Amino acid sequence: MRITTFRRALGATVFAMLGLGALAAPAAAQGSLNLYCSAQVEWCQAAANAFAKETGIRVSMSQKGSGEVLAQIRAEAQNPRGDIWYGGTGDPHLQAAEDNLTAEYRSPMLDQLYDWAQKQARDSQYRTVGIYAGALGFGFNTELLARRNITPPACWRDLLTPPFRNEIQMANPQSSGTAYVMIATMVQVMGEEAAFDYLKQLHRNINAYPRSGTAPVKAVARGETGVSISFVHDVVTERLGGFPAQFALPCEGTGYEIGSMSIIRGSRNERNARRFYDWALTPAAQQIGAEAKSFQTPSNRSTPVPAEAPQMSQIRLIDYDFAKYGTSAERRRLIERWDREVNSLPR
Amino acid sequence: MTRAADIRFEHVVKRFGAATAVRDVSFHIPAGELCTLLGPSGCGKTTILRMVAGLEYPTEGRVLIGGRDVSTLPPAERDVSMVFQSYALFPHMTVLENVSYGLAVSGKPKRAAAEAARAALASVGLAGFDARLPSELSGGQQQRVAVARALVLEPSVLLFDEPLSNLDARLRRHMREEIRELQQRLGVTALYVTHDQSEALAISDRIIVMNNAVIAQEGTPSSLYQAPRSAFVAGFIGDANRLPARLRRIDADQAEVTLGRAVLRLPHYGRADGDVELALRPEAVRLTTEDDPEAALTGSVAKAAYLGGTMEYTLATEAGEIFVTAPSAAGQHAPGQRLGIALAGHGIAVLAE
C-alpha cells in the first residue's frame, strides 16, 4: 500500500509537470524591441525588418489602429509592454503625451525635420514627434460619379449641393480621428458657429458615419458611396490597388494630420526604443513608407518624395493648431457638440 | 478464505433534502450470515445497502463493519464488494479486465491480478470467457461476471442489490441457489436487497422487512412467515387472511383467542384484552363439512380455481372473505357449496399492530 501511494504521487507529479510544461511561452531573443505600429501593415513590417537587419535588435511588431494602441497603452500604463509607438494620426499621440503615458525624448535628428514635425514635438514637450503628414481632402469614385453625371467636388461648399444628396460618407468623430480632424479643420476655416452650420447642412447629404476612419475611402473604392472625406494619401493607395478612386483638395484650404511617433513611458527596452526613434527619422527609414505604397509626406526634409504622392507644397494648408485641438477637453467638447447638434438631426 | 465481518447499524437516519429515506434504524447482522433486506420499492432498503457500501453517508447514527465505525469512509476504504442490479459491467472492458479491475486499481501486479481473476471466473463457472466483452454474454453470464468481480477482492462483506431482477424466472431460481451456495462456501457476510419475498425466503439466514423507512420486523424466514407481527409483514411475506378475533390474556406470553367457534392459545405480543386481528395463512386450514365440530368457521365457496397441484378457493364466511389453498388431490369443491373451515394449528398469529 505504501509503495502504491508513492508510485501514485510520483505519477501525479510527473503528469502535472508535463501538462503544465505544454504551456511554455514562445522563445524570443535577447535585446528586443516591442513595436506598436499604427501605419499600414506592409509599412510596419518593412520598417521592423529594416531596423532589425540594421541593428541586430529583435523587433516584435504589432500592428493596430491608433485608437486601439492608445487603449492598450492606457490599460498597460502601470506595467507597459510596448516600447515604442510608431505611426498613426497625431491626436492620440498628443493625448497620450497629455496623459503622461509617453516619455520625453529629444532626438538629435530633430533639426533635419520640417517645421510642422518639430512643432508637434514642441507642443507635446518632446513626448512625440511628427514622422509624416497627410492632408485631408475628398476621395471620389470616378465611375460612379460619371454614371450619375455628377461633377467631382472641388470645394467644401460643393458638398452641400443637391447632387451629393446621400452620396457622401465621413467617419464618425466619436470613434475616428480622421473625422475629428475634419471637424477641427472646419472650425478653424470658418469659425465654430459657421462650421457647425456647415456640418448640419452636410448631414443631409451624408449616407453613413462608419466607425473607422478609412472605411469611407474603402466604400468609395468599391462603389458603395460616391464621395468620402478622407486623407488623400489613402485615396492614392486605393487607386494603386486598382480601384477607380481619385482625390481632390478643397479650394478653401484644408487641415492635415501629423503621423507621429512616441516612446512609451516606463518601457523595459528604452535604449532600443531611442535607437529606433533616431533611426525612424532618417531619410533612409522614411523612404520605406513609399516603398510600401503609403504616400504620406515624410517629415525629414531630405527624404525623396515619389511622384504619385500628393505634394504637400501644392496643397493649400491651413495653420492647424494641433496644440489647441489636440487636447482632450477641446476634443471632447467639439465631439459632444457634434453629437448633440448634428448627429441627432433627421436626414 | 476470508475473514467475515459483522454489520451493525446504530440509530441510522438518512435524509435526502426533506424526504427521510431511513428513519432511526438499528440492526445487527452476525458475521457469516446472509441477510435479506425485503420490502416494497421506496421503503429504504437500497439506501441501507448503499450506506453499507459507502455510496451514501448516514445523516445521523453510525454504521459499523467488523466493529469499525465506517460511517463516513469512502467505499474504497471499506472491505465490501457489491453486485449491482444492472450488473454495472464496464462495457468497454473484457470479462477479464472487468474482474481484475478491483485488483488493478489497488495496485496489484498485472499477472497476479489476471490469475486471481481467472480463478474467480472459474469459481462461477465462466472459465474461458476471459476475452469476451460483456455485450457478448447472456444475462445469466453477465450476472456471474458481476459476482466474480465482487468476489475476487475477497471482501469481508458482500452486497447484492436486487441481483436477479433482470433475469427470467427459471434462471432466477437457478442463480439464487448458486449465490446461496457460494456464500455458504466462502462464509462471507452478505447483505441482499430484494422485493421478491420468495427469493428472500429461499436464501436468507435472516430477513429484515422494511416499510416506510423503518424496520417492520426482522427474524428468520420461518419465524417471519409463521408469526408476522403486523398486517404489512403478513401480507408482504406470503398471502395472509386477516380475521377478527377476541383476546384474553392468561399469562405473561400467552392468551386465549376466540375465532368463530374455535378457542386457541397463541402468544399475545403485548396486545391487551379485547378485539384483535389474526393473520391466517391460506394453507393453514383444513376444509371439512359444514357440520364438522372442529370447524372454526363456516361459509360457502365464492370462487374456485384449479392450479394443477393445488386448488385456490375464496370462501364467504361470517368473518369475511377468506382465501385458502388445498391440495387438489383432496377433492374439489364447486362454487356455492357450503363448507366448514378447521384450523391446522400452525400459520396463525395475533397481529401486534
Add this chain to the structure above:
Amino acid sequence: MRAAGIAGAAVALIAALFFPWYLAQDGVLTALREIPGWWREADFAPAVLQASSQGRWWLWPAVLAPLAALIAGVAPLPRRARATGFLVAGGAGLALLVVQGLAIGVQGWAWPGLESVFGVLDDRQYGIGWGGSLVAMGLALTASAGLAGRGAFRGDAFTAGCATAIGIGVLLFTFLPLAALLGDAFRDAGGALSPLAAVTRLADDRLWGLGCLAGGPRCGVVWNTLLVATLVGFGTTVLGLAFALLVTRGRLGVALAKPLRWLTVLPIVTPPFILGLGLILIFGRSGVVSQLAADWFGLELGRWIYGLPGILLAQLFAFTPIAFLVLIGVVEGLSPTLEEAASMLRASPEKIFRTVTLPLLMPGLANAFLLGFIESIADFGNAVVLGGSFNVLATEIFFAVVGAQADPGRAATLSLVLLLIACLVFVIQQRLTGGRKSFVSIGGKGDGGLPPALPPRLRRLCLGLALPWAGLTIGLYVLAVSGAFVEIWGRDNTPTLRHLAKAFDFEWTQGLQLTGLAWNSVLTTLELAAIAAPITAGFGILAAWLFSRAKFAGRGLLEFATLLSFAVPGTVIGVAYLRAFNLPPLELAGTGAIIVVCFIFRNLPVGLRSGMAAMAQIDRSLDEASSTLGGNGLDAFRRVLMPLLRPAIIAGLTYAFVRAMTTISAVIFLVTAETELATVFIVNRVINGDYGLAIAVAVVLIVLMLAVLGLAQLAVGRRRIGRRAAIPLSTEPGAAA
C-alpha cells in the same frame, strides 16, 4: 488523499527549488538557454535563492510550506492529523503567497499604508512565472487533499482537486476580470470612485432613446441590440427547425440530406468578417444583385444592406447552424411512439404536427431561440462590417474602448448592460432546459416506431425556406472563396494565386524560410489552439463529471458560475482580461498564456454542456461499481468514464479547437506581435482593404478546420459503438429505491 497531498507538495517544492520564480520577459526557455548562471540573476532565480540571496524574504513561504506539507505526508501520522497538516501547510502557504503578491508590485509596496508600517521597500517584483504558478498550484492541490482527508468532498482527493482547480480557475479567470471591469462603471472619467457616474451613463439617451419610433433619426443602442437579437433568435430558430425537419423527416434521400448537414457546418468554421464581406459583394450598392437590378430593370437598390438588414442577414447566416444543431438533436430525440399513438387516435398528419410534435418541440425551440439571442448580442464582427450607422452594444463597447474618445467608464457601463441582458436570458434558458427536463425521450427502451413523414404542406413550406437559403449560402461561399483567387475582389476577375503566395510564400535558402505574411499568425493560432483545445476539453469533461457525479457543498453555485462565462460577450471578456492581468502577481498580458486561458474559459461551458449530456447516458452504477471495487474518483474517471466518453471528448476537443481558431472579439485586445492570431491578421487586412489576402488566409483556415473535423469524424466513427448499446444501462434513480 495521501498521494495527492504528497504530489502537490512535491510539485511545489521542485518548482520552488528549480524553476524561475518570476515571469521571464522573453520566455523562460530563452532565458535558460542564453543566460549563464540564470539562477543567480534577480529576475530568474528560483524562490529558494530569491529568498536566501536576493533579499526577498517574503518568498520563504514558497519553500517552507511545501516542505512542511511533504513532512506531513511522509511522517507516520494518523489520517486526520496528516490531512490537517496538508490543509494548514497548503492553505497558509497559498494565502501568504497571495498576500505578498498583492502587496509588492512593480513599484514596491502596492498600498501606501504598507510603507508607513514597513518602511520604504527598495525592491520591486514582476508577475510570477513558472516557479510561482507551479508552487501555487501545488499548494492548492495539497490543501484540497487536506480538505478531502478531513471529510470534505466525501473524502475523495480527486474530487477535491478537481473542484478546487475549477473553482479557482473560474474565480480567477471569469469573476475577477469581470469584477475589475465592472468596477470601472462606477468611476468617473478621472478614475475617482463615483456611483453617480454610472447612473449618469446609464441614463444616457444614446442607450435608451426611442426617437426612431417618433420618426427621429435613431433609437437607443439597447433597443437596437434587443431588436436585432430578437429577430435573429426568431429567424435562426425557424430556419434551423426547417432544416432539422427536412433532414430527419423530409424523406430527402442521402444525396440531399448529407450535403445539407455539411452546409450547416460551414459557418461554424468560417473566420469572422468573411460572411459580411461576401454579403456586401452580393447585395452592396455595387454588388452582383444591385448591378443586375440596375442593368435589367433600371432599379437603383442603393445602400439598404448597411444597417439592420445587413446585420440581420449576416447573423442569420452565422447562427442558423447553431439552432440547427440544437433542434436536430431534439427532433431526433422525439419518440415516434407518441406520434404513432396520435395517428391511431385518428388525427391527421397536420393535426399531429400541430398538437403533438410542435408542443413536444417547444422547450427545444425556446432553447434555440435563446442561444441565437445570446450569440447575436455578443456578435461584434458582422455588426462592425455591415452596421453602417446602426449601432449595437457590442460595437459601441469596442469603440468606447478604442475610439477617438476613449472612455473606459462608458465601455464598462455598456458592458454591464450587455452582461445583465445576457445573464437574464441565460437564467431563463437554464430554467427552461435545466430545471424541468425537456420532453425529449431518447428511448433506452428502443422504440420500434418510425418518425412520421412531414405533412405535405409543411414539407413544401420547409423546402421553400431551406432551399433558397441553402442556395444563398452556397453562392455566398463560392463568391467569398473566389476572392482569394482573383486579382481584385469584385472588380478584376483575373484568376491569380498572388494572394496565396503573398500569405504563404516560402523559400529554400539555408533551410526553409517562411517569407509569407500570414505564416506567423497562422502558426501561432495553430499552436495556441492546439494547446488550448485539449485543456479545454479535459477541463470540460472534468467539470461535467464533477457537476453530474460528485457531491459537495457549493456545487450548484460553481456550476452556474462556470456556465455563466458563455453569456459574457467576447469584447467584454477581452477588455476585462487586459484590465485584470496586466499587473503582478498575475501578469499575463502580452503572453501566449493569456490567450490560451481566454480560449479555455470562453469555451469551457460548451465542453461542459456536451460532457454533461454524454455523462447522463452512462449509468451511475458504473462509477459506483468502480468505487465499491476499491477505485477512487480518479480511477472511476480515468478507467471507466473516459473510455466510454471518448466520442464526446473528441467532439469537445474538435469544437474547442475550431472555436479557438475562429474567435476574434475576445482576443483582439490580447494579441501582441509574438502572439498575433490568424483572425486578427484577417481583420487587420480587411480594415486595410486588402481583401484578397484576408480571404486567402480565411480559406486556408477553413480548409484546415474542415480537415480537423473530418479527422474527428473518422476517429469517432471507428469506435465499436454497438457494444455499448447491448448492455442494459437502466437509469435507476438510485437514491431511495
